[in-house]
Amino acid sequence: MDGERLTRDLGAAYLSGLWALSARGFASTDEASRAIVRLTSEQLGMRSAFLGHFQGDAEVVLASHNAPGGCDITAGTVFPVSHSFCSGIAGSVEPRPLLIENTYADPVLASHPAAALFPTIGSYLGVPLVLADETLFGTLCVVDPEPRTFPPEQVGFLVVLARLLATQIERDRELEERRRVEAEIAAALEVQSAANAELRRLNKVKSDFVSVVSHEFRTPLTSIRGFSELIRDRDFDRSDVREFADEINQNACRLSRMIDEMLD
Secondary structure (H helix, E strand, O other), rough: OOHHHHHHHHHHHHHHHHHHHHOOOOHHHHHHHHHHHHHHHHHHHHEEEEEEEOOOOEEEEEEEOOOOOOOOOOOEEEEEHHHHHHHHHOOOOOOOOOEEEEEHOOHHHHHHHHHHOOOOOEEEEEEEOOOOOEEEEEEEEEOOOOOOOOOOHHHHHHHHHHHHHHHHHHHHHHHHHHHHHHHHHHHHHHHHHHHHHHOOOOOOOHHHHHHHHHHHHHHHHHHHHHHHHHHHHHHOOHHHHHHHHHHHHHHHHHHHHHHHHOOO
């Protein structure tokens, strides 16, 4: 009877904690990590909890919570890990928790480099954080100086929290990717805007050039056309014809110079 009551009490506490997290939401992975490791430690009655991130052959602690008498695991702590450890928590189909109720009695852990870093870890429960692309991000862990057993409800609770944290990590990565794409689009639009401004400048230069050329070329052409029509259509004495021809020649020379200048 006491066991059933304990199970009900644990279940109610877990559900209450999960409801509070779901209702709250998080602004970032850092905020979610701090809240979840604290809740994990408190609800499971373990004196230390942490989130680790796999980087090469090590696991770096991103967030931690330590109750009095805990294992004093702090953010930035680096645990050496092995391929066998990663494969042990990853599983073949569904990622599975790694549960060690008494680390002092485990001969494999006794020789592990991490045991020398924290010799006070007596029990360990770790759940892998696997992202949607099947990347093994790290582990959500609870540890305690004392060996202890873990009821299935506690393991299940930690699995749910690990999934919640993995979802937050994926969300932040998506937001970061979206911001990166938006920055690239903004940069491309800025380049396009500069190109459009340069195109407008070139169009104005072209327009001004056409306007100047039109005016400067039409002036001597008008004179040449006018004097040539007078000579063609009317009878003038020789001196007038020579005067008109001289005017035509001067405007023709002027037009020739402008053409040379334009080509240069």
